Amino acid sequence: MASKPKIYQFDEVVKHKDRYDCWLIIHGKVYDVTHFLDEHPGGEEVLVAATEKDATDDFDDVGHSSSAKELMNRYYIGDIDVKSVPPPGKKYTPPPINPPKAINKYYAILAKLLQLLLPLLILGGAFAVRSAIKKD
Structure with missing residues (x-):
């Protein structure tokens, strides 16, 4: 068989x-x-x-x-x-590649962290520039 x-x-x-x-x-x-x-x-x-x-x-x-x-x-x-199989004449497009959920979760945490830290980094940079200008 x-x-x-x-x-x-x-x-x-x-x-x-x-x-x-x-x-x-x-x-x-x-x-x-x-x-x-x-x-x-x-x-x-x-x-x-x-x-x-x-x-x-x-x-x-x-x-x-x-x-x-x-x-x-x-x-x-x-x-x-x-x-x-796609019909004749229709161009094949591969399915999108979705990253694993763990990676999506990691990027979500990283994005939140950047949202919190970015204003502090900008403020710190501005303070550093101001201090450097004041010394001159």
Whole structure:
């Protein structure tokens, strides 16, 4: 009995977008083609350019041979959750990175501290300038 393929979210797949870590989405399947880049007849740039989107149209437009399609099985790592893929023509924007709550709390405390200390620092600076001018 074959195990179910891993289902990837689009946000996870698009993180693999360069020559050192390159994943493609073609016909609803996810392929890790990192180790194929040097062998690709069209050059590695073509594959890297097909990341961060559904590359099905790019793949089909070239008219790959049946042996090329068979070779893809070596690089298959799972399926894409099609609901997570942006519609064609819509530019993908990664979700915002939210810092952990502990960091947010730290910055909130720091901001409060600055609100309290800033007037004292300004007053101290003004006093220092006044003292320096008075001596002259």
